[in-house]
Amino acid sequence: MSTPKALDLHPDRLFPAEPGARAIARRLYGQVAQLPIISPHGHTDPSWFAGNEAFANATELLLIPDHYVFRMLYSQGIELDALGIPRRDGSRSSVDPRAAWRLFASNFHLFRGTPSSMWLNHVFHEVFGLRERLDAGSADRYYDHITAALQQPGFRPRALFDRFRIELLATTESPLDLLQHHAEIRASGWPGRVVTAYRPDPVVDPEHEEFAASLERFGEITGENVYTWDGYLRAHRQRRAAFAAMGATSTDHGHPTAATADLPADEARRLFEKVARGGSSAAEAELFRAQVLTEMAAMSLDDGLVMQIHPGCFRNHNARLFERFGRDKGADMPMRTDYVNALKPLLDRFGNDPRLRVIVFTLDESTYARELAPLAGHYPALFLGPAWWFHDAPEGMWRFREQTLASGGFYNTVGFNDDTRAFLSIPARHDVARRVDCAFLAKLVSEHRMDEDEAAELAVDLAYRLPKQAYKL
Amino acid sequence: MSTPKALDLHPDRLFPAEPGARAIARRLYGQVAQLPIISPHGHTDPSWFAGNEAFANATELLLIPDHYVFRMLYSQGIELDALGIPRRDGSRSSVDPRAAWRLFASNFHLFRGTPSSMWLNHVFHEVFGLRERLDAGSADRYYDHITAALQQPGFRPRALFDRFRIELLATTESPLDLLQHHAEIRASGWPGRVVTAYRPDPVVDPEHEEFAASLERFGEITGENVYTWDGYLRAHRQRRAAFAAMGATSTDHGHPTAATADLPADEARRLFEKVARGGSSAAEAELFRAQVLTEMAAMSLDDGLVMQIHPGCFRNHNARLFERFGRDKGADMPMRTDYVNALKPLLDRFGNDPRLRVIVFTLDESTYARELAPLAGHYPALFLGPAWWFHDAPEGMWRFREQTLASGGFYNTVGFNDDTRAFLSIPARHDVARRVDCAFLAKLVSEHRMDEDEAAELAVDLAYRLPKQAYKL
């Protein structure tokens, strides 16, 4: 076996190569490197912070929950069963977690240049203190080292939360979640600020595979007759209030499109009745989701919750994989997305109201300069979420800034979201975002489009001030 | 109050940071920095040059007419009434112009990194000699200094025109405009070359809110029976000739899409009759606009006017704002735009004729490499207008070059358009365009894709020779 290769995290990573611009980036980054992390949108599991149990091993922690990672392995012919990914029915292949780790390690070259390699190397180096590169040769040493570390108190969820300097972490829950873990966290006396966010898709999307069951449960939980339009809306209001009581400051909506609607009350009622009975067509389902977005905006004006819209994904594109492994297995695919027409009904009703805050995201980068920046650079209620999901690599973040700056400026954006299930990667992701923003600002300064003191103020705004303000934290 | 921050215009702004490439950019820019300005497409008011009256104050000159500026302020919750923007009915809030200026100044940070900040800082520094940055602290000094300067003879429109070294400035008028200001300019003996351009949208777009009234007026002005297809076309020919007599060398067409049509004469006639009666559907209105584009191309072959097509904007997207404040208030939004199918009818008829010159623009950058450059790199009649409106920032100009070069080359493009109502920003805008082109060429030279003598020739072509040739000036 060859000599182990050194794993290095260069202090100037992601900064421009040109020495003058690099020096500027370094100074800007110096202003933000140590700022606390604001994570207003993500998918970590609140039970981690409620129970504070140790993570089991390297594979369970870093491989199993990270669909960015196993989708790439799968694309090169590695079966999900060979990695031990849980199946839809809850069963798992009997693969040894160490064997899964070795398979991952010996294919780690597949991630060269991708954000996953950056995030993982950051975790290896900074969280676990590893100093050799991951490959087939180092796989076992990695597995043993990480798995051993996880048994130590300093690697429990709350200790990592503190070590990561997280000032706020939002999780995302369905209206059907009783928020017990959040209640436990609050009751525990631990001062870490973990809040929820209201994600009502299962009771909003008639095409969700569990819509009927979810609707029934929605009624049970709220005690409302959710089969009437008024009862359904009251149930939302009730759960939103319960979420706000558990710290939520935002809602989140993951629809196939950005369509909104503003139907007359009678039509909305009739549409709901059809949807609730389970007989809606695809077009009716789309119209219903569209109408609910506008209803949610109306509720936000009352309860103050910030509204996030995450449209444009063809969920569960791989029919066979969905059947065997279920949702969120790396088989969601971005689609072309329209905003200018889609958002108009909602904006016509509420877009001019500066008390409302709607944060829009996209998986269709062609809309950054064409639709989203012009919309956000005009409507008081509209803000742009950061480069998202398939686009939160350095290149995608750079394109976001480069394509939204002219019409949207910096101040109609809301800072970074890590949007992750991979808890340990949170510092890595925020670090990448801060570095890319500093590199982008350094380019503007080095080309004399902005003075360095302005860029320094902006760097802090983007890393810390804007997310707090946008999400009312 | 803190020490005023210095306002600086760095001589190397917008040039690449790498010293070798920067030196090339500097040499290339040296060839073009002092060339006269050719402004073949814009929206300044010809009455300024006819009457040569002093501009009133800083707010009236720099804030009120610039929807790039007040749209950004509006997006952050500042009411248009608080800035004194005129309403649709001509009334205005009673806001003091100085108070409006202070509001603008204290929010000037919103423009960091945007083209507006570059253009405005250029105006402040070069036109008014200001040397501190605009902010809340300097707002009054700015207001007083600019307002005082405007009373001096050297700041009257014609003096600025000369100082700006403008060789030609085109304005844009409707067929209903009698071009009196243009006639006055010509009669005045002042040698400044201000010409008009023929923009017939109000009598071409059946969905324009003033279409019926415009059509009636079109008939009065021309003495033609514009309610017959032949009379309507004769009226266009007559007004085009009148515009050409006032120096026009081009027409301009701002349609929602790039659709063209080439209907048989009978169908065109029947369509027109329906449109003229006011009963056309949305599809018929679209088809009518499409047909008129092809008719305009036919007329261009006769009278030699260069044809500009500016498609792809959803005008007046904000219904409530449109109701209160009317058109051109920063609420127009770009849309996805097709060219390959849309332009085919016109190109099938005239695209192979090198005597015709059709300059196409886009607000949908995804068409640069995919549609526009391939079309312009093949059809003799087709040329590409520069990065436009939402895309005329340095990043947008760079993307235009980078995405049109391979298939379109440089010589199927037509140089820069400032397209502005903001007269004082014209030198700033042309300077930005020249700098970005020189930076782009410097990259090609520094990567050994072109010799510097070729780049130097190109720099002059792009800044001066191509616009004169493309617009037949």
Place this chain on the structure above:
Amino acid sequence: MSTPKALDLHPDRLFPAEPGARAIARRLYGQVAQLPIISPHGHTDPSWFAGNEAFANATELLLIPDHYVFRMLYSQGIELDALGIPRRDGSRSSVDPRAAWRLFASNFHLFRGTPSSMWLNHVFHEVFGLRERLDAGSADRYYDHITAALQQPGFRPRALFDRFRIELLATTESPLDLLQHHAEIRASGWPGRVVTAYRPDPVVDPEHEEFAASLERFGEITGENVYTWDGYLRAHRQRRAAFAAMGATSTDHGHPTAATADLPADEARRLFEKVARGGSSAAEAELFRAQVLTEMAAMSLDDGLVMQIHPGCFRNHNARLFERFGRDKGADMPMRTDYVNALKPLLDRFGNDPRLRVIVFTLDESTYARELAPLAGHYPALFLGPAWWFHDAPEGMWRFREQTLASGGFYNTVGFNDDTRAFLSIPARHDVARRVDCAFLAKLVSEHRMDEDEAAELAVDLAYRLPKQAYKL
């Protein structure tokens, strides 16, 4: 006449200007500069290598077959007849090839910055040893020098093939081609590896102008009753086998869209019968092409041929030019293309099978990050072809890498295709691709996202190993 300008090929061309990054690029390029050329997809004429006749003159070799070149000249008003481009009926204007060359030479500035100028200058400098730039003044010297060189043995096709260090060259033939030239090459004892590829469009596309005649001929050649669905499919299988015997390892499909279908057998049969009778509508033609793609994938699982899909082109956009000059005259135009929905039927059936290899290309760059990289970064059967046709300039190649890296990585891509009819430009094109990849990797290394040893391995993978593996060579 002015002093001739020197023609120079700088050893650092296409590398980043910043000295640190340039040094890295230079070292990486040093690893790949001399690697043999793998050309798995292109359009050279196999008769060149079968007959090994001398090329006639500079015009016939470099101008007449290169629609990248004459489309640009045409776009500036130069008639194809003035260049001697063959017409649809096989006739040609009586233009002297030297006069055509002069016209080209005196317009060579039109290509500044385009890939054609890079490729041609490479050919002039490296293949012909020319050291002055092409322009009106050097036109005759060029013509005489090149034409004389072509008469020498070292400039015959096989000698150039060897000199270019081509390890494998694939041509593309229709199922109606009896592959006689390929048989001759194999029988000749010459060791150059020239293979065919199966491109069945003429018998797959009901809208092809020669579909009916092609189908008839398809039956004659194969002895199958190709007017029945089963016979038609058997004929494909037979020709695919014949192509494989002549070295083919791939098929190629140039459809207007990426649509695939997976119809029940009965529906497919009925659709075919309608298509075969010649009465299919546009929608039926589209569905038929879609269905055939899926059938081809099924056959690929049996015979192992790699499947290439090249969709998204509006062929013969210029009706008048098509009438006079026929296909492939620079009048094809890219269109917006959907993949996520279009490929689903094929992927639902075969996408999870790692034995299948489908290489997808695009002319719609907006799909790189949005659709293609996410699809290829998930489905085992799917790989991404390189930047293609209108996008194989350095800028286009850079965008390909920058927009596919995050979700697709490097290892779901397949190296470079030159895709050319211009035989002499093959080394130039591969050299450009290698340089751009090395420059891209150098950026990643200089920004500390990858170690240089990883980049060096990748450079070799991209230039040599991945194309051999992807195309099973």
